[in-house]
Amino acid sequence: MTANSEGGTPAPEITGRRILGLAVPALGVLAAEPLYLLFDIAVVGRLGALPLAGLAIGGLILAQVSTQLTFLSYGTTSRSARFHGADRHDDAVEEGAQATWLALAVGLVVLVAGQLLAVPVARLLGGDSDIAAEAVSWLRVALFGAPLILVGMAGNGWMRGVQDTVRPLRYVIAGLALSAVLCPMLVHGLLGAPRWELVGSAVANVAGQCVSAALFLLALIREGVPLRPRLEIIGAQLRLGRDLIARSLAFQACFLSAAAVASRFGAAAVAGHQVVLQLWNFVTLTLDSLAIAAQALVGAALGAADRRGATRLAWRVTAWSAVFAAVLALVFLAGRSVIPGLFTGDTEVLDQVGVAWWFFVAVMPVAGVVFALDGVLLGAGDAAFLRTATLASALLGFLPLIWLSLANDWGLAGIWTGLTVFIVFRMIAVVARTLSGRWAVTGADRQVRAHDESGG
Template sequence: MADVAAPEDLDQVGGRRILGLALPALPVLAAEPLYLLVDTAVVGRLGAVALGALAVGAVVLAQVSTQLTFLSYGTTARAARLHGAGRRTDAVAEGVQASWLAGGVGIVLLALVQLVAGPVTRLLAGGGELAAQAEGWLRIASLGIPLVLVTLAGNGWMRGVQDTVRPLRYVLIGNGVSAVVCPVLVLGVGWGLPGSAVANVLAQVLSAGLFLRALAVERRAGAVSLRPDPRTIGAHLVLGRDLVLRSLAFQACFLSAAAVAARSGTAVVAAHQVVLQLWTFTSLVLDSLAVAAQALVGAALGAGRTAGARALAWRVTRWSAVFAAVIAAGFAAAHSVLPRVFTPDPAVLAQVPDAWWFLVAVVPVAGVVFALDGVLLGAGDAAFLRTATLGCAVLGFLPLIWLSELAGWGLRGIWAGLTAFVVLRMATVVARVRSDRWVVAGPVRT
């Protein structure tokens, strides 16, 4: 089991401890995107129809799981407070209840996806062989939905007790085995696209099984009950409501950006995709520091160390801002080289600078935003984050995005919208953290 910071040490947590939590969290956050790259490379050998079907099926599946990340972030917030209060058994019990919720919601979503798989894939793919293959892939891959949610819950409670090493092992085992099995099933055995879906489910079975086994071990070692507790599950649902609404605001923004880019021409949407992937990579790096902020700030508040929580908030923010500035400097230095790694197309490369310098400018701001998001999530201040994110989307991102289409601003308008969104979010979270209204001591936020 990973070494954990005792509550009395929280006031003196330094960079080494922050990185000790953040660095193992980064591969966990990146594991799914990396696995999808392997999956795409394997399926791509089957031809354009199979690759297109995978893209359609995967985007539907991603929308389902993306909206339920509260099972991870919300569980971390609740477990971290209890862990900081010296109640590790109760912190693990939060993972038990989150896992029950994950299983129940997962089964409902599985049934729903099976019901609508045909109509949804035909709507997205326009019918024909592409839609048929996408439907077949989605029906198999969706069997893993409850397992994906259990894995999210497992990540949540382990982060809450400041153990980011075991989740790393579990997720890498699942995705690693699946990455080996995928080409065997798809190409070797000859199952084609369905083999990709089977490998996907196998990864989820392995990862979720390891997280459930960890709870069983905790039960034997610490008398943690594995029975469902409706009251605790209800508390997770309330927290989840706020985080789902926040996630929907992000989805509305980025789907709108993609739609406007697509209407602006092939070269514009391709350039947008290049820069967006770099933004996604940066988000993963900064999100790993936000995970550390969640765990440490939640524990400090649970231990009643409000001064320590305030100090940790700004300490993690400084670390995140420094990392973000380094990344932004790297993007600036590589502005003429890095885009060519993604595409040799002159028309696309000509469009990239319209977004590139917005990316360079916004990354340092994002360093502050992501860290303070983690602080407020760790404090359980999800209702504020919900309202602030929705407000910033409505006032900052969406107006500029759609005005960009009307005025023909192209990528400049789209990325100006993203920049405005991030700057507004920074203003709101900085003001919130300075206000101390997020500082609520105790093992449970009331």
């Protein structure tokens, strides 16, 4: 037990088992959707190149929308964790109820806007009219899952805030299991099911999303908290979301710019960049699970007015994340002559992979620090700082180097130098912020004052 730094009741020591108990199920939730998408691609891929291309374009459009709305999970975790740490469970869950109302409202806007814009956006991204037509046929059905996806994000958010990452994993797996059964049946007409081809994939996705969303809604109802919309709380969540959306847009600008510049260096450069980028996405997925644990635990500690415990926890999770990332770096370093060959046998592509590989390995331990402290600061509700730091790192570090790389024909070396500088700048920013202690403001009402002012 540790003494509460504000003179309250002692706070329990956070053990490594507790951190892993939150991180491992969170990793399962993060990994489940990408793994199902690989299965979906394999099923649709048997229809031929055109449906697969349509799935790629349609999936990209829907993914870009949902990526910008992750504040429904990360922002809700921060706010719910504060109340959980202050032993105000009903208030923590009510944050989830208001986030769910917000998810439904935003999801309906996405559904309507998506139906109106599906054709022009698909034509813009798909180029070829046949590919665009396939993408639109998939997207028009898949968009009905947008509100359901966002409800799942809100549910993940409040459950992480009350330090329950096991139920979200069960709910997500239940939905994806149904999708995995229906997908081959509806795409290929197996076991007497109708053969809907590409549209069958979208129907299977929405069916699974219905199951997951229903489970999250049922869990919320069973908590017995007030479910009526509270505009004061929703408004506060939107203000936090604004900062997180701006931060997410900075990430998207960097990675889309990298892909655009890589394409100017030829097909081998694009392919090599894509191979390393997918491996990078795998690494960030694992590191993000520790960041989620840090977010929930730090938010709760600050809500319990345990500033000292929150600070100690911040550095402990950071050390864990850095060591884990360093181990991953050693694994990828040892496998540099084997791992790329699992993705391609083309010698030109492998040469390009080799150029980016050293940057990818070298920056991994740095990323371990960045992801952990991102989670700490998100748990503290310090989203405005993270927004500014990310935008500044992109504008001052990444974007100048990426366009200089294009102008001077630096190839993937220039692109990955830009990505490396972007991550190093972010590390400097979050380490300085954590050392300053300005993020560690205690009390449940620091980020959620609107709740109490509205009668909560």
